[in-house]
Amino acid sequence: xxxxxxxxxxxxxxxxxxxxxxxxxxxxxxxxxxxxxxxxxxxxxxxxxxxxxxxxxxxxxxxxxxxxxxxxxxxxxxxxxxxxxxxxxxxxxxxxxxxxxxxxxxxxxxxxxxxxxxxxxxxxxxxxxxxxxxxxxxxxxxxxxxxxxxxxxxxxxxxxxxxxxxxxxxxxxxxxxxxxxxxxxxxxxxxxxxxxxxxxxxxxxxxxxxxxxxxxxxxxxxxxxxxxxxxxxxxxxxxx
Numbered sequence: 001x002x003x004x005x006x007x008x009x010x011x012x013x014x015x016x017x018x019x020x021x022x023x024x025x026x027x028x029x030x031x032x033x034x035x036x037x038x039x040x041x042x043x044x045x046x047x048x049x050x051x052x053x054x055x056x057x058x059x060x061x062x063x064x065x066x067x068x069x070x071x072x073x074x075x076x077x078x079x080x081x082x083x084x085x086x087x088x089x090x091x092x093x094x095x096x097x098x099x100x101x102x103x104x105x106x107x108x109x110x111x112x113x114x115x116x117x118x119x120x121x122x123x124x125x126x127x128x129x130x131x132x133x134x135x136x137x138x139x140x141x142x143x144x145x146x147x148x149x150x151x152x153x154x155x156x157x158x159x160x161x162x163x164x165x166x167x168x169x170x171x172x173x174x175x176x177x178x179x180x181x182x183x184x185x186x187x188x189x190x191x192x193x194x195x196x197x198x199x200x201x202x203x204x205x206x207x208x209x210x211x212x213x214x215x216x217x218x219x220x221x222x223x224x225x226x227x228x229x230x231x232x233x234x235x236x237x238x239x240x
Contacts, residue, residue, distance in 0.1 A: 005033060005041040006050070006134045008141065013048040013067055018056070021063040030058050042071065044133075046141040049074040076140050077103035078237045079184045081161075083110055084225055085191035086117040086147065091222045095189075096125045096144060098222075100132035102229040103237060104142050108186075110150040114193035122146050150199065154206065160184055163209045166228050168194050170213040180210060182236050187228045192221055 007029070011019050021029065029035045037058045043065065044050045050072035057064040082104040086092045092109075099107050107129065109120050126144045133141050157163070161184040168190065188203065195203070203209055214227050233239040 005029070005035070006137070007041055007043055008130045008134055009043050009045055011045060013043055013045050013051045013070075015067060015069060017067040019043065019053065019065040019067065021065065023061050026059065026061055026063040029055070029063060030060065040068075041065070043067065044072075044139045046139070047074060049139050072139060074139050077105050077142075078182075078233075079105055080229075080232065080237065081106045081108055081186035082189070082225060082229065083108045083150075083153070083186050084189040084221065085110055085112045085115040085150075086120050087192055087221050088116070091220075092117065092120065093125070093128050094222050095225045096128045097132040098226050099229060100129040100138070100142050101136045102226070103138075103233055104229065105140075107142050107144045108153065109145065109147045110153055111147055112150045112191050112199060113196040115191045116193070120147050151202075154202065157206065157208075158184070159208070161186055161208065163188055163203070163206060164228065164232060165203050165209050165211045166190070166214055166224055167200065167204075167211045168218050168224075169200065170211060171216060171218045173213045177212065177231060177235050180236060185232065185236065187225075187232060189221055189225045189228065 009019055035055060037055050039055050041053055042050050043053050049070050052068045052071050053065040054068055056066050082099045084095055086109050096107055122144060129144050130141055164185060164187045166189050204211055214224055219227060
């Protein structure tokens with residue numbers, strides 16, 4: 001049996017809709033996955049759910065699909081942002097991929113006082129998010145925002161959004177996450193060197209900020225992102 005292929009397309013999906021493939025998609029389907037005319041694949045665009053499509057044209061550098069029927073309704077995640085400081089390239093990729101898989105609605109890289117990486121490739125990280133959703137069976141693709149300074153982001157912080165501040169200085173302390181309630185949320189993960197004293201004090205005094213511990217050990221930034229997303233989803237998200 002052939003493996004199920006899911007492909008993200010930047011196109012409206014509906015019954016009878018023709019989809020022209022990009023050169024990269026054509027190479028993947030026909031060169032890498034060895035699909036041909038008459039084969040079926042699944043499509044999603046981030047807002048129309050998942051659709052079954054048939055390959056109508058299969059050429060080396062181009063191709064065309066036809067939408068047949070919807071196979072899965074659109075499934076949007078909770079209104080949860082992940083705010084994190086970029087680290088080494090491969091580990092930043094990992095954070096973005098796992099955030100997409102775990103159901104973050106938006107991913108916001110930020111530059112802190114101790115951030116090691118001064119820039120990111122937003123387009124590349126967005127591609128990683130798309131590929132993660134293709135693999136995990138989701139239908140929603142989170143936006144990966146451009147790099148912004150933490151102090152600027154926090155100065156314009158929306159009053160209705162709660163902030164889960166993962167504070168490494170609280171390692172080993174007891175956190176009553178059951179006391180938190182639903183609504184709009186964001187998770188804030190610091191850089192490898194932690195937050196500066198100035199940043200920590202500012203975050204802690206924010207009206208909607210909730211400082212929490214992620215257990216008795218200080219976690220790496222990529223591990224902390226996965227742990228925090230998992231805890232939040234299990235308590236306040238669509239896992240509960």
